[in-house]
Amino acid sequence: MNMTQRDKHNWRAMHTDPIYQHSKLAGVLYQNKLAEQVQKLGYEIEVKTNGTFELKGYSEQQIA
Numbered sequence: 001m002n003m004t005q006r007d008k009h010n011w012r013a014m015h016t017d018p019i020y021q022h023s024k025l026a027g028v029l030y031q032n033k034l035a036e037q038v039q040k041l042g043y044e045i046e047v048k049t050n051g052t053f054e055l056k057g058y059s060e061q062q063i064a
Contacts, residue, residue: 027051 003011019026028051035045035053044056054063 002013004014045053046056047053
């Protein structure tokens with residue numbers, strides 16, 4: 001439901017265009033922070049061409 005209540009009686013549709021317009025950037029920032037945290041835990045990563053990453057040294061079956 002795309003609605004938010006502004007006060008006791010008034011409901012409005014949420015304007016989400018800015019979120020949608022920046023969703024790819026948000027995804028890249030998320031992947032970057034996640035990769036950083038994974039590496040801090042001691043794991044090595046392999047960066048993929050689409051900006052995501054996989055854990056280095058693990059088979060596809062183990063990752064799945």
